[in-house]
Structure formats: structure tokens, C-alpha cells
Amino acid sequence: MGVRTWIDSWPVYRQLTGTDPLGRGAAAKSGRSARLTPRVASADRVVKSVCPYCAVGCGQNVYVQDEKVTQIEGDPNSPISRGRLCPKGAASLQLTTGDARGHQVLYRRPHGTEWERLGLDTAMDMIADRVIEARRAGWQWEVDETRTRRTLGIASLGGATLDNEENYLLKKLFTALGAIQIENQARV
Template sequence: MGVRRWIGSWPVYRQATGSDPLGRGAAAKSGASERLKPRVSTADQVVKSVCPYCAVGCGQNVYVKDDEVVQIEGDPDSPVSRGRLCPKGSATLQLTTGPAREHHVLYRRPHGTEWERLDLDTAMDMIADRVIAARRHGWQWEQDGDRTRRTLGFAGLGGATLDNEENYLIKKLFTALGAVQIENQARV
């Protein structure tokens, strides 16, 4: 390889001597980058969504191929984020396809050191039994002569990964159960 050809392969040289002085096109491309294809080019469909991490509500495009999520990117049509995502939002794909994602109910007994798998029905029954017991034990009909009809036996703290509809339903459920201590991480 001659020196002239070697220098001609430098992006800065191509930028300075070619038709791309700002380095936004051909000057910035190499042979390897020419052969690259976007990982979203094979997607069957694009589903509009909202980032689940905080209350900002950045728009996301979820790319799906064969009923599997293959990529999640910022939605340029979103008036909130205009296609941008923070580092947590950019890592949203890990929520659906990450190797660390758990697909089973795990339970650690009181004072236990190991996690054990439970089937979903058993876990739901345990939660229901504990909610009923906490409600019954912490129920207050009145306090200081004022009618309260509430329980201080449990509280709710929602996560920012819940959307508005899920938070609305959880608020309604906890209110119907008599809980008054209901908050959401997105507001905290």
C-alpha cells in the first residue's frame, strides 16, 4: 500500500479534500461501516410506547420481529423527548430481553438466606392472605372521635415502570381496601 493511498484512506483527509467538508457523509464512512445495516431494518412492525422509568414520559419506538422485541429507540415524533432517551431509557431493551430478567416468582422466607421458586398461584394466595390480615389488624373505624374507616396496616409505593393506567388501577384498589398511604416513585 503506497503512502498516498494510505493517507487517502484517512477520514480527515477525505473530509478536507472531498465533497463532504463537514464530515457527515462519505468522509466519515469506512468500508466496514458501509457494510453495516441498522438492526431495526428487519423488524416486522414498530410499536409506539412510553419509557417506563420516570414521570417524564419519553416516547419510544419498539421494533418487533417474529413477536420478539429486537430494539427500542427514542421516538423522534414524540413532543416530549424528540427522539432522545436518557441512559436508563436507552437500556429499556434489557427489561424485555435481558439475560438478568427473572421469569419466575422468587420468595425468601423470613430470616432465610436462599431464594426459592414459587408458582404464581401460591404467590398470589400468599399476597392476598397477607393483605387481608394486615387490613384486619390495622383497621381504624375512628381516631380521636373522628370517623376514619381506614387501615394503616399496609401502604402502596408504585414504581415508575408502571404506566398511568396501571397506577390509576392500583390507586383505586388500595383506596377500596382502605389504605391511605399510597404514593408513586415517579412523584417522590
């Protein structure tokens, strides 16, 4: 690179000699930055979504290429977050594509020291059997001659990683099961 080429590529020189004396436009732009492309430019489509981490409901744009999630960013059209995401929301890509994400049902038997893999159907049957048995064992038709129709054998402690609709459905499920000990961080 010659001296003249180097001077012409120097942003301060371009700023002082060109039409951009404040250095807010072309004078400040380097050749390298002119060649950069957005990391979402190659996406096949953009899917609108909601951040899964809390009950605020920040909007997200999920960029998909070849049926795989490639990037997640804040949705500038969201009236809630206006394109901004908190650090957890900005890391949502790790939730969907991270190496640490489990794809198998893991079960550790009582007093066991090792995890074992179970089929999804087996795990769902185990959960259903345990819910039915806990409801049956803790059912109270009445207490002190007052009709209660409730169970103290089931409780729900939820977090705000689900959206409001999912938390509402969980509340309805546990209420239908007769549980009265229902709490949630999102206070549905």
C-alpha cells in the same frame, strides 16, 4: 493494496481532489461505512411504547424480529422526548431480554436463608390472604367518636417505574381498601 489504491481511499485526498472540499459528504465516507446497515433494518415490525423507568413518559420504538425484542430506541415522533432517552431508558432492552431477568416467583420464608420457587397462583393467593388479614387487623370504624372507616394495617410506597395510569389504578386500589398511608414518587 497498491500505493495508488491507498491514496484514492484516503479521505483527505478525496476531499482535496473531489467535489467535496469541506469533507462533509462522500469524501469522508469510507468503503466500510458505506457497507454498514442499521441494526434495526432486519426488524419485522416496530411497536410504539413508553419508557418504564420514570413518570416523564419518553416515547420508545421497540423493534421486534421473530416475535423477540431486538432493539429499543427513542421515538423521534414523541413530543415529550423527541427521540432522546436517558441512560436508564436507553438500557431498556436489558429489562426485557437481560440474562438477569427473573421469570419465576421467588419466596423466602420468614427467618429463612434460601429462596424457593412458587407457582404464580400460590403466590397471588398468599398476597391476597395477607392483604385481607392486614386490613381486618388494622381496621378502624371510628376514632374518638369520629367515623373514619380506614385501616392502618396497609400502606403503599410506590415508585415512578410505573406509568401514570398504573400509578393511578394502584392509588384507587389502596384507597378502596381503606388505606390512608399512600405515597408515591410520581405524586399521583
